[in-house]
């Protein structure tokens with residue numbers, strides 16, 4: 094994101110130190126993660142110590158300090174999903190995407206993450222593509238799900 098873009102966000106929140114979480118949320122929303130240079134700029138402009146910004150960014154799960162793909166794929170590894178085969182689904186995703194947990198594909202389309210129970214255990218194993226829940230996921234269904242998201246990304 095350009096510094097001009099960051100300035101617009103800071104202006105929107107009137108450069109208020111108390112709005113730091115909302116500011117970080119907007120930056121994250123635009124880029125799917127919080128780049129180091131943006132955090133340095135925000136720290137300088139507000140001003141808030143950079144260490145404090147990093148503390149906030151690492152405390153909340155919604156923030157990521159590493160680049161994330163356009164589509165975040167989250168595999169539930171809670172007990173119910175685990176016993177219903179989530180580890181095999183995860184292995185297939187790793188294989189299809191060529192990445193490990195916490196990584197992003199080279200084309201920037203996908204990131205792979207795991208979560209512990211999404212509260213819909215009866216539908217397990219569950220994989221979330223962005224905001225879309227896919228219940229009763231199987232390794233065989235992984236390929237078609239990925240294809241679908243690749244296709245929608247081109248449209």
Ligand code: FES
Nearest residue numbers: 169171174211214
């Ligand atoms: S264990 Fe996966 S939704 Fe509960």
